[in-house]
Amino acid sequence: MGSYRWNWPILLADPYYGWIVSGFGNTCLIAVLAWSIAFPLGSAIGIARTTELRPLRLVGTIYVEVFRNIPLLAQMFLWYFVVPELLPQDWGHWVKRDMPYPQFLTSVLCLGLYTASRVAEQVRSGLEAIPRGQHHAGLAMGLTPAQVYRYVRLPVAYRIIIPSLTSDFLGVFKNSSLALTIGVLELTSQARQIEEYTFAAFEAFATATLLYCAVTGIVILAMRQVERRTRIPGTIAIGAQ
Template structure:
């Protein structure tokens, strides 16, 4: 196989802009989905540690549903099936009026999926603290909400920093699935450059480097932060 190397293609018009725009889409999808995943995941995770049977049941159902269907299938369900299940007007609104439909769908899908994983980490974090602290809090006359607010959550979030970092990196990598519904993020742009120029090696290498740079930077930053957040005498939960 002879292959014509041409690394210049990566900085040529308009391919350089494609890569940049793809990278920005990747970041936007990841960050927006992470905000959703983190907030919703926290709520679901906390629900699974409460004393209410109903809340625990809802939390469990949520986690099991989202964890046991492949993410790609979920993406298709949100994009193709969900609008058809709505009343016609609402379905049409989702398909036409929703701002940036592909982007929004990808964010919602990734966010809801990752929330189920975040929820598991939050729950593990709270459970790692043990019943003693909870009882101590209650014995002091704190309401259950106060126990969570002042005793359980401050500690549990600090010990689950490493697994949450790895969940963020997972969402960052999973954002590439958005290409299946037409979001032109980094991987999609690499493919498009390959299609237009036939310089597959160069395009894919560029995409790979972009992912590695972000992953390494995030890991490095979090290592620094982890050191400051670590609670003396308590082990932090390892990334799974």
């Protein structure tokens, strides 16, 4: 490291500062949009996998197995390069030539669908962690199966899986860096671009790291409050009290 010349001010210099800001904005936007696909879809699939209906369970299982077993990097690529080729020609042409923000929208969709498979697994394991007796008790009280989910099982399940859901949300945020592979200028790609221009590798990557850490740190702290407030009485205490 002896010959490394530090040059922090370069990050505030003209084009580079703007790149970091816009990269950071894109990263946050991708993460939030992808999560707004992943959370409802993942919840629905997770619930489907715990129902009594075989076809629903099958669909849920296939979805989860396909989406979580292919590396995100490869999925990104498949959505961007392979899927348009498989569409009817007019649609494919529209996706390739006329769809606005093609790289951005593709990466949001891809990340959302991928993360949904993980959310589904969390929701399912949360639901399965609840003793069956609660389900039966709900039915015995005259609730419909839908009501049992809505008022008995889901509220408990979500509270159990808050820590792992937090992980998944942070996962979306950090995985958004893979959007650079199809040409979205998010935080990591802007850091790379600054490195290519200036060779100031440490400064560029340290800034990206700090920004990621800052956001995830805030999310973790916020979720810990949520976790504490929603703790289920009677279960083993969480963390230091």
